Amino acid sequence: MPTNRKPLPLIARPPVDLRRRFLLRAGVGLAGLPWLPGCGSGSDASSGGAGEPQGCAVPTAAAAPRGLHASFTGDPVSTRTLSWFTDGLDDPGTFVEYGPVPPDMSGQQIACEPFPARAGGQAQQTHGVDALTHAATMVGLQPGLPVRYRVGAPGAWSDVRVLPAAPQGAFRFCHFGDHGRNEASLAVLDGVQAVQPDFFIIAGDLSYANGDHPAWDDWFNRLDPCASRIPMLSAPGNHEEEDNGGAAYKNRVSQPGLGYRYSFDYGNVHFVFSTGGSLVGRNIAQDADLIAELAWMERTLAQASQRRASGEIDFIVLVQHYTIWTDQEGREPANASLVLLEEGKLLRYGVDLALVGHDHIYQRSVPMGRNRPREDGYIQVAGGAGGSSLRGFGSISEWSATEAIRYCFTEYLVDGPRLTAVTWAVDREDNSLAGGELTEIDRFEIQARDSTARRLFALEPQPDLGAEETGKVLAHTRLRNALHHRSEPL
Ligand SMILES: [Fe+2]
Ligand SMILES: [Fe+2]
Numbered sequence: 001m002p003t004n005r006k007p008l009p010l011i012a013r014p015p016v017d018l019r020r021r022f023l024l025r026a027g028v029g030l031a032g033l034p035w036l037p038g039c040g041s042g043s044d045a046s047s048g049g050a051g052e053p054q055g056c057a058v059p060t061a062a063a064a065p066r067g068l069h070a071s072f073t074g075d076p077v078s079t080r081t082l083s084w085f086t087d088g089l090d091d092p093g094t095f096v097e098y099g100p101v102p103p104d105m106s107g108q109q110i111a112c113e114p115f116p117a118r119a120g121g122q123a124q125q126t127h128g129v130d131a132l133t134h135a136a137t138m139v140g141l142q143p144g145l146p147v148r149y150r151v152g153a154p155g156a157w158s159d160v161r162v163l164p165a166a167p168q169g170a171f172r173f174c175h176f177g178d179h180g181r182n183e184a185s186l187a188v189l190d191g192v193q194a195v196q197p198d199f200f201i202i203a204g205d206l207s208y209a210n211g212d213h214p215a216w217d218d219w220f221n222r223l224d225p226c227a228s229r230i231p232m233l234s235a236p237g238n239h240e241e242e243d244n245g246g247a248a249y250k251n252r253v254s255q256p257g258l259g260y261r262y263s264f265d266y267g268n269v270h271f272v273f274s275t276g277g278s279l280v281g282r283n284i285a286q287d288a289d290l291i292a293e294l295a296w297m298e299r300t301l302a303q304a305s306q307r308r309a310s311g312e313i314d315f316i317v318l319v320q321h322y323t324i325w326t327d328q329e330g331r332e333p334a335n336a337s338l339v340l341l342e343e344g345k346l347l348r349y350g351v352d353l354a355l356v357g358h359d360h361i362y363q364r365s366v367p368m369g370r371n372r373p374r375e376d377g378y379i380q381v382a383g384g385a386g387g388s389s390l391r392g393f394g395s396i397s398e399w400s401a402t403e404a405i406r407y408c409f410t411e412y413l414v415d416g417p418r419l420t421a422v423t424w425a426v427d428r429e430d431n432s433l434a435g436g437e438l439t440e441i442d443r444f445e446i447q448a449r450d451s452t453a454r455r456l457f458a459l460e461p462q463p464d465l466g467a468e469e470t471g472k473v474l475a476h477t478r479l480r481n482a483l484h485h486r487s488e489p490l
Helices: 018-026 107-112 183-195 213-227 247-252 285-309 336-348 451-457 467-487
Strands: 066-071 080-087 095-100 117-125 131-138 147-153 161-163 171-176 199-203 232-235 262-266 269-273 315-319 353-356 362-365 379-383 400-404 408-415 418-425 439-447
Touching: 066 213, 066 232, 080 147, 095 131, 131 147, 171 183, 171 379, 183 213, 183 408, 199 353, 213 232, 213 247, 232 269, 269 285, 285 315, 285 336, 285 451, 285 467, 336 467, 362 439, 379 408, 379 418, 400 418, 400 439
Parallel strands: 171 199, 199 232, 269 315, 315 353, 353 379
Antiparallel strands: 066 080, 080 131, 095 117, 095 147, 117 131, 147 161, 171 408, 262 269, 362 379, 362 400, 408 418, 418 439
16 A cells, blocks of 8 residues: 655754754744743642742632643633642632733733633542542633633632643644653653643553552642643553542543543644553443444544545544553563454554553554554554653564663654654663753654545444454453553552
8 A cells, every 4th residue: 555654763863952953943933931830840739830920829728729730622722621629528619710821921910910711610529539620621712822821719729820822733742651650750741841742642551549549639739730731631541440440530631522532633633542441440331331432433533534535634643551562571462352453443544653651661663563564554652651660672573663761752743744753761871860851762754644545544434343242352351451450560
């Protein structure tokens, strides 16, 4: 099948002002926000980032919003949804106040001017703890202008934060998986903040709370300085299953559609976020949901392939926790039924990228399929080295383009029909943390599929699974998940 994709080899570069050079070379402007608050280890959730104006809204201790994180549940250009938590079961109110940030607005005005808009939201009890999960959505955001906002209720507002405007053309996002709650996890957040993407993706295994709900609170508190200023989207991993099929995860994040499997267009890319079966385990409802999800994925990818053929979008990107193929030592897909089924869909509809986690390594493939290089296949980026821990490699497959045992994240720039990716390590070669210095450890570029390939991949969805196939997929998925629960480190 014809293709014009050209993965590039690794290019070694010195870690000097890489971000700025990457942006300038890509033609993306550096005009940023009025301030650049810190993420991760460099700041604290309660006071905002360095240089952020203070003093106009002091949260009260009892009902102070905490664990604030941004996402979108509707139009990625004109809306943003904020989620946060308050201690106790008395609802102080759920509001977001917001307004645009014109270029001439000072830091003092950003923090202290009255807000021109307010939206109400909803609160529900946080799963497993005496707290409330709040969510409210800002609508009608002006293209090209950052938005300033605060959340909470009268007498208990957060401090003021700023989210960047959604770009109109080229955009950037970051991806990593397997985050955790340690110094490396914070270093990865610092790295994401340093490259200032338009949003970032965590491909599962977020907090490693494993049913310990205060640990979820701790993770969101650490995430807050970054995710309240850069929207975050995620897919659930096997460690999210620990809360009775992902109950805590589903309660705490606000995302499109069902929240744990969903799809959306961002610019010229259609993103499909899948559970990859990771929530199957102790909750019987998730069994039926996996079968429904496979049917949903079939329809969603078929529709996306047809839209790509008509020129509506240029790329299709799948995000899930589980790798399709992996060279991590001691790991293998371990779930032939689901891998064959899912990968069949990726190959049938010409998915361009599969962004995954789970294996605590960094490994990027050439275009592949069925465990071997395949010119018209998908590129898998296994980014499970996002902080939690690192593992080693076994024998390296023919499809592998780059392997690294480094704490890292990947930045993707989508500029029309060209997608460029750079993977940044936040550590040194001995895995000691690099104190904010980023080192490029991988780089590749793909061109959108040409019109002939797009037409060939534009197919009608296939029928749903029969009972026999359904039984096999569920049995293998339960077995895989049980094995991974026992073997995966924190
Ligand atoms: Fe993990
Ligand atoms: Fe995992």
